Amino acid sequence: MDSLTIIKPDDWHLHVRDGDALKDIIPHTAKRFARAIIMPNLKPPVTTTEQAQAYRQRIVDAVPNDIHFQPLMTLYLTDNMPADEINRAKDSGIVFAVKYYPAGATTNSDAGVTDLKKTYAVLERMQQLEMPLLIHGEVTDPNIDVFDREAVFIDTILKPLLKDFPNLKVVLEHITTEQAVDFVMSAPNNIAATITPHHLLYNRNQMFQGGIKPHYYCLPILKREKHRQALIKAATSGNSKFFLGTDSAPHPQSKKETACGCAGMYSAHAAIEMYAEVFDENNALDKLEGFASLYGPEFYRLPVNTDKINLLKQAQTIPASYQFANETLIPLKAGETIQWKLQ
Numbered sequence: 001m002d003s004l005t006i007i008k009p010d011d012w013h014l015h016v017r018d019g020d021a022l023k024d025i026i027p028h029t030a031k032r033f034a035r036a037i038i039m040p041n042l043k044p045p046v047t048t049t050e051q052a053q054a055y056r057q058r059i060v061d062a063v064p065n066d067i068h069f070q071p072l073m074t075l076y077l078t079d080n081m082p083a084d085e086i087n088r089a090k091d092s093g094i095v096f097a098v099k100y101y102p103a104g105a106t107t108n109s110d111a112g113v114t115d116l117k118k119t120y121a122v123l124e125r126m127q128q129l130e131m132p133l134l135i136h137g138e139v140t141d142p143n144i145d146v147f148d149r150e151a152v153f154i155d156t157i158l159k160p161l162l163k164d165f166p167n168l169k170v171v172l173e174h175i176t177t178e179q180a181v182d183f184v185m186s187a188p189n190n191i192a193a194t195i196t197p198h199h200l201l202y203n204r205n206q207m208f209q210g211g212i213k214p215h216y217y218c219l220p221i222l223k224r225e226k227h228r229q230a231l232i233k234a235a236t237s238g239n240s241k242f243f244l245g246t247d248s249a250p251h252p253q254s255k256k257e258t259a260c261g262c263a264g265m266y267s268a269h270a271a272i273e274m275y276a277e278v279f280d281e282n283n284a285l286d287k288l289e290g291f292a293s294l295y296g297p298e299f300y301r302l303p304v305n306t307d308k309i310n311l312l313k314q315a316q317t318i319p320a321s322y323q324f325a326n327e328t329l330i331p332l333k334a335g336e337t338i339q340w341k342l343q
């Protein structure tokens with residue numbers, strides 16, 4: 001197969017930052033995706049519906065006029081979010097989920113939750129109003145090995161949480177391990193997961209191939225090959241619990257290529273093309289549309305998009321860099337050739 005037409009996909013996990021950088025990166029996503037779940041980890045975080053409305057407007061203003069793109073906003077859960085914020089969020093019609101970062105787990109997560117018990121009134125309201133909780137599933141205990149933090153989170157935090165809130169809609173975001181795949185697979189239908197292109201493309205060796213490679217550092221960190229294989233199997237299985245979420249997370253070159261570099265990879269410039277490459281390599285192109293365009297809307301109970309996109313099996317070279325406000329952004333696969341192209 002050398003061309004593929006699918007319903008225009010959605011990105012169920014995306015960081016677009018704020019300010020001048022928006023206009024440099026939003027067009028990449030808007031060309032490929034009809035909608036995207038926008039992560040709220042700004043500085044300061046998006047904790048109220050009012051802030052989400054203002055942020056949404058700044059994003060909409062950065063979308064090129066000839067493209068129709070809908071940002072789906074989220075709120076950042078904190079220890080002291082009032083439960084009534086969930087009603088305001090639901091009533092606004094522009095907030096579609098709440099994001100849970102364990103405090104200190106990743107970029108701009110210091111305002112995150114220190115103890116889930118403190119948020120139980122909010123979670124109760126979310127369960128009632130069917131507002132999904134999007135989970136960064138890693139424990140933050142420095143004594144737990146960085147490669148084990150997702151698996152330990154599932155056993156020690158997620159399982160007890162779901163015992164207390166059996167009907168809460170949950171997306172375990174950017175899963176990276178076979179433990180996460182197994183857990184989601186055997187969980188009830190209110191539990192789903194997103195999978196990134198980079199966790200499908202690379203195992204942890206990539207970070208150390210010939211030297212230390214900061215552009216392959218993200219959280220959750222890349223894992224062993226057996227975990228990558230489990231993710232590929234899940235993504236290409238046609239199981240509707242697994243859907244597309246890029247976790248495209250841009251940082252300027254100066255904050256990646258440094259003694260203490262930020263976590264995050266930028267993939268928005270060629271995300272659907274890279275997923276197509278993985279699905280093609282695994283003889284599963286027929287499963288791409290479900291993963292990219294159907295299962296996400298089904299979980300979020302939103303209509304499926306009506307536009308289509310065409311993908312061609314045609315080599316293209318990824319630019320070495322993009323502008324990022326007054327800085328430079330190094331994209332995933334910078335300067336490399338990939339096999340699929342958006343028409």
Ligand code: NCD
Nearest residue numbers: 015106107218219249263264
């Ligand atoms: C994200 C970011 O930079 O905002 N980084 C990342 O490595 N994925 C935060 C996150 O989603 O963990």
Ligand code: ZN
Nearest residue numbers: 015039247249
């Ligand atoms: Zn993220």
